[in-house]
Amino acid sequence: MKLTLGKFIIGALVFLAVIGLLRFHPWSDKGTVVDKKDRVHEGPKNDARQSLTVGYLPVTCHLTCPVTDFSSKTTKTNTNFNSQRFSDFPTVVNALEAKQVQATFMIAPLAMKMREDGVPVKICYLGHRDGSEIIIAKNNKAKSLRDMKGKTIALPSLYCNQNLVIHKLMEDQGMQPNDINFVILPPPDMPTSLAAGAIDGYFVGEPHCAKAEMNGTGRVLYLARDIWPNFISCVLVVHEDLIKERPDVVRDLVRGIAQSGQWAEEHRAEAAKLAAPYFRQDRKVLDYVLTSTPHRVSYAQLTPTDADFQKIQDMAIKMGILKKHIPMSELLDRDFIPENIVAAPIPLDKIP
Amino acid sequence: MKQQRSKSNFLLPLIVILGFLLVWYLVCFFKMVPAYQLPSPGDAARSIKEEILAGRLANDIIASLWRVTIGFVLSAGLGIPFGLWLGQHARSRQALTPILNFFRFLSPLAWIPFAILWFHIGDKPAIFLIFMAAFFPMVISIMTAVASIPSIYFRVARDYNYKGTELLTKVTFPAVLPQIITAMRVSYGIAWVVIVAAEMVGCQDGLGYGIWDARNGLRLDTAISYMVVIGLLGLAMDRLLSQLTKLPNIRWGYDR
Numbered sequence: 001m002k003l004t005l006g007k008f009i010i011g012a013l014v015f016l017a018v019i020g021l022l023r024f025h026p027w028s029d030k031g032t033v034v035d036k037k038d039r040v041h042e043g044p045k046n047d048a049r050q051s052l053t054v055g056y057l058p059v060t061c062h063l064t065c066p067v068t069d070f071s072s073k074t075t076k077t078n079t080n081f082n083s084q085r086f087s088d089f090p091t092v093v094n095a096l097e098a099k100q101v102q103a104t105f106m107i108a109p110l111a112m113k114m115r116e117d118g119v120p121v122k123i124c125y126l127g128h129r130d131g132s133e134i135i136i137a138k139n140n141k142a143k144s145l146r147d148m149k150g151k152t153i154a155l156p157s158l159y160c161n162q163n164l165v166i167h168k169l170m171e172d173q174g175m176q177p178n179d180i181n182f183v184i185l186p187p188p189d190m191p192t193s194l195a196a197g198a199i200d201g202y203f204v205g206e207p208h209c210a211k212a213e214m215n216g217t218g219r220v221l222y223l224a225r226d227i228w229p230n231f232i233s234c235v236l237v238v239h240e241d242l243i244k245e246r247p248d249v250v251r252d253l254v255r256g257i258a259q260s261g262q263w264a265e266e267h268r269a270e271a272a273k274l275a276a277p278y279f280r281q282d283r284k285v286l287d288y289v290l291t292s293t294p295h296r297v298s299y300a301q302l303t304p305t306d307a308d309f310q311k312i313q314d315m316a317i318k319m320g321i322l323k324k325h326i327p328m329s330e331l332l333d334r335d336f337i338p339e340n341i342v343a344a345p346i347p348l349d350k351i352p
Numbered sequence: 353m354k355q356q357r358s359k360s361n362f363l364l365p366l367i368v369i370l371g372f373l374l375v376w377y378l379v380c381f382f383k384m385v386p387a388y389q390l391p392s393p394g395d396a397a398r399s400i401k402e403e404i405l406a407g408r409l410a411n412d413i414i415a416s417l418w419r420v421t422i423g424f425v426l427s428a429g430l431g432i433p434f435g436l437w438l439g440q441h442a443r444s445r446q447a448l449t450p451i452l453n454f455f456r457f458l459s460p461l462a463w464i465p466f467a468i469l470w471f472h473i474g475d476k477p478a479i480f481l482i483f484m485a486a487f488f489p490m491v492i493s494i495m496t497a498v499a500s501i502p503s504i505y506f507r508v509a510r511d512y513n514y515k516g517t518e519l520l521t522k523v524t525f526p527a528v529l530p531q532i533i534t535a536m537r538v539s540y541g542i543a544w545v546v547i548v549a550a551e552m553v554g555c556q557d558g559l560g561y562g563i564w565d566a567r568n569g570l571r572l573d574t575a576i577s578y579m580v581v582i583g584l585l586g587l588a589m590d591r592l593l594s595q596l597t598k599l600p601n602i603r604w605g606y607d608r
Contacts, residue, residue: 005599015420023418058568087552087564094468188567192388215388280569 007102051080052242052249055092058085059085059187060206060277060297061128061234068253068280069258069270069350071344074227079252083278088186089131089157096121102242103253109316110159111237115326120240122333125254126304127234128261131297132224133209136201137194138217145221146173151200154185154193161233162203162224164315169227194218205233206289206297207281214285223295230301232308243333245352254336259344261299266343268294274351304332325336390572400577408562409576412578413585415558416547419475423482423550424543428536431490435535436524439498449492452606456488460546474555481550486539493538497531498524533596544586559585 018173056065071085084101086092089110095101097119105127132151134145142148144250145166155163163182185193190202195217202208212218215300236257243250264271268290276283289296306328313331316322373393379385403409438445461480467477489533501524509523551560559582566574 008596008599012425017424019414019418019421022414041534084556087561087568090465091468095473098469098472100468100473168599181422186567195386217388280565280571282569282571291488 012191016123016258030090032103038281042218050078050246050249051082052103052246052253053082053084053101054253055084055086055095055101057087057089057092057105058281059208059234060275060286063275063297064127064257064260064265064299065105066275067264067344067346068256069278071112071260071263071346072256074347074350075345077252077256079249079256081253081256084343085278089159091311094234096237096239099239099241101200102336103250104236104237105234107157107160108232108235109159109161109164109321112309112316112322112326112331113159114237115331116253116322116324120192121237122240122243123235123304123309123331124238124243124250124333124336125236125257126232126302127236129230129232129298130223130225130295130302132205132231132233133220133296134166134201134203135190135209135212135218136195136221137197138219140200140219142221144173145169146175148201148221149179150181152181152183152198154188154190154202154204156204157184158321161231162205163321164312165224165228165231166203166316167319169222180322191215191218207285208243209290210285210289214288217287225295230308232304234310235304247336251336256344258302258338258341262341263343263346264290264299265289267346267348270346270351274346276282277352303334303337306332353429368410387490388572391576394578395573396576399571399573400580403562403574403577408557409581412557412559412562413581415475415555416551416560416582418483419478419550419558420540420543420547422475423479424486424540426479427483427487427490427539431487431539432494432532435491435494436498436520436528438495439501439528440520441526445495445499449495452488452492452495453530455484456492458484460485460549464552478550478558480553482543482546485546486543486551489542490535490539494528494532495559497528497535500529530597533593536596537590537593540589541586543583544589547582568599 040141054065054068056062065083071077071078073080086095086104089107090108092101092104093110093114094115096104096106108123111121111123136142136148153166155166157163166180167177170177183199185199185202187204187208190199190204190208191212193199194212195215196201201221209218209220213220224233236254238250238253269287272283272286272290275281276286279286309328309331313322313325317325376390377393380387380390398533400409403412438448463481463484464477467480471477471480505523505527506519514522547558548560548563551558552564556559559578562578563575563582566572566578
């Protein structure tokens, strides 16, 4: 068979058509393939009349998001929650600005920065307490942050609470702000950078700390709770339009997260098992984070208080990360938090 | 003789590939670098199997092929006519070359925030990024090819009274066809390279997303298996496009 231009064009069109058909499955009744693929568990969705997509990153600070997703599909709920995994915070910010997601988990100072920049978002709940550590190389003899003078420590973002807290600790130990050299690194690269000796330590949320410990290359210098009791790194951020237009969905969401947090607190090993396929992470690492000690991360007392956020804001303004004081009433919205929080009745035998 | 030659054509690259795999294997086997810095070929193979069995790999391949193909067809569909037109109009070429070059040098990574803000999440921002990366080099190389057609061709064409469309289809287009094929192959290469960056943008599937996701999931073995698939598919697509050079009305450009 001789190849001609006509045949080539026909071939290209056929290729395009086949790929298009495989991509969009026009014969299947509804929804995109994307949606289906990411659904780890397809439950009966009893009487859920509405649904909402909630953004998260695969870190244990956002653990309650996949738990709420799972819970909304296996128990009786009014709203079906679909968790959407992102891989970095700048993308989450853009998606929230474009209203592609209207509720998402996010590092607290970044949410405050968005509010300062005029994006109408509110902090409705917390993701967790504690859950971060300062990790240094295993053979490093340092006993306190003071011993790390002149060293390089990596942080996940300028707008993360870790950045504020470590500066507070330096102040407490009588150090100058430039005594430690800070670099911003994507969290997944931190354990390897530490092992390779490119950095001397890092301060980030789990499971990126546990990874270095399990590799045998790092050890914990400080748990976040040692520096700042009831440490907060990530919060639930909701777009004001959603609060105005569908307050009942927001109420369901906050209740769902509160109940999921309580459930995770009581069923730590099961929570690791449930989250692993959502995070697409090794279950052993998550299991280590959740079960080795309850001091690593906690999912109780998740109501955001004025005092917590005033403290974060004051620190951030002092460091020049935020510019203006925003009244707490504008930043926080506690109206949706349920009075009695009971653990979500997740059927343990349904966890894949 | 001919058969022997085609055998060695096949054999030599195979030896190089096997040698490469052997070096990789030995580096891991003798622990020259720690396992967390370089997963072994065995780990990569196991994770490929895992991804295939989970059905993710097929879905990711389709998603990526779709985005790259659409991005590429758009940039070829707009870039080739535009390049042909610019090549024939010296004044417009003079006016537009600097701005085309300006955009050519912008990395698709720089467009990511705008891609999300303008095209939201899913296929569209990724296609936009692929288009931005592939379009400008395509226009510029075709424009240059047209501009360098020997003027004698056009003098002869004037004798035959060729004008407008006829001039384009009978003289310009055939004269630059070999260069168009090359430009398409190069652009397709760029489009395929950009896939990893393009799928950082709020995609939920695709080969590039697979790499980002593996990184986030602290699974470098999966990242390597996706890299292998991206490389192999890129190779296969280029082989397909290179078939175009065998077309009878193009062959002259290659038979030297």
